[in-house]
Amino acid sequence: AALDAKIKAKGRAYYGNIIDQNTINIGQVTNILNTEFGAITAENSWKWDAIEPSRNNFNWGNADAIANWATSRGKLIRGHTLVWHSQLPGWVQNIGDRNTLTQVIQNHINQVAGRYRGRVYAWDVVNEVFEENGSFRNSVFYRVLGEEFIDLAFRTARAADANAKLYINDYNLDGPGPKIDALLALVGRLRGRGTPIDGIGSQGHLIVGQVGNVEAQLKRMGDTGLDVAITELDIRIQRPVDSTKLAQQQRDYETVTKACLNVPQCVGITIWGVSDRHTWVDSTFPSFDSPLLWDDNYSRKSAYTGADTAL
Ligand code: XIL
DSSP, rough: HHHHHHHHHHSSEEEEEEOOOOTOOOHHHHHHHHHOSSSSESSSSSSHHHSSSBBBBOOOOHHHHHHHHHHHHEEEEEEEEEEESSSSHHHTOOSSSSSHHHHHHHHHHHHHHTTTTOOEEEEEEOOOOBBBBBBBOOOOHHHHHTHHHHHHHHHHHHOTTTEEEEEEEEESOOSSSSSHHHHHHHHHHHHHTTTTOOEEOOOEEEEEOOTTTTHHHHHHHHTTTSSEEEEEEEEEEEESSOHHHHHHHHHHHHHHHHHTTSSEEEEEESSOBBBBTTHHHHSSSEEEESSSSBBTTTTTTTHHHHHHOOO
């Protein structure tokens, strides 16, 4: 059976994937999404620069297309993302005063989370707020508002859509170190202040042969009592790709899928792409390749068998 059906049979919520304008009209991709995956994230079209390119001027076309694609096929939607320093338009980055930035954050969240109220399973309310050393990232949000921009974002999101699960999301939470320590400490402070938060998302942009610490870190996140999800899984291979590395990738997808199943709070896994033909790895990590479960020609790889075997 399909990955999504199998993970649901184990009591989890979904096995998901991404879609966007570059793939929504490709039959090979949408067939795979339809049969194998139960949750959808917009790869880019729900980000701030795509939705609100200038102040209070909202572009809903591409975002709605994805929402409608998912809803009409009974897929859950993970909303990605409300407050993020990247893919953030210049007009937001240039705001220098607290009142304006507060209003701008509130308006963006009210408009976006409000528009899709009742249709979104989970929101990545804030994304990538930490540096690797555990300090807060020097974004416009942190510079102008300090840590409380995070409380503001979560409170506004809860008011805009009371039923969506609200997540903090970040990368490099796959191993121990100051970043995950800082994130867990922040989660404790947020809850201490009564700020509504439901989940922790670990992006999971991984490298073949380096997935051994994932389960222990997911367990630490789950021990908070919040939901946990792997939100952007891909496991890239250093070029040149060969059969040994592909075999390791199969084991790594099995290991990571099992890691989620071994943590009771882990609700699901989203893979960051269907086919190796369309992956951000090609442009972002040019010395790496082939991070996904289907190859450039939409054929299943051994990596698929890895994920499937774990289920
Ligand atoms: C990436 C997309 O995959 C690319 O197409 C885009 O050019 C840049 O963003 N962390 C995130 C995702 O939270 O939104 C990013 O997606 C990958 C890293």
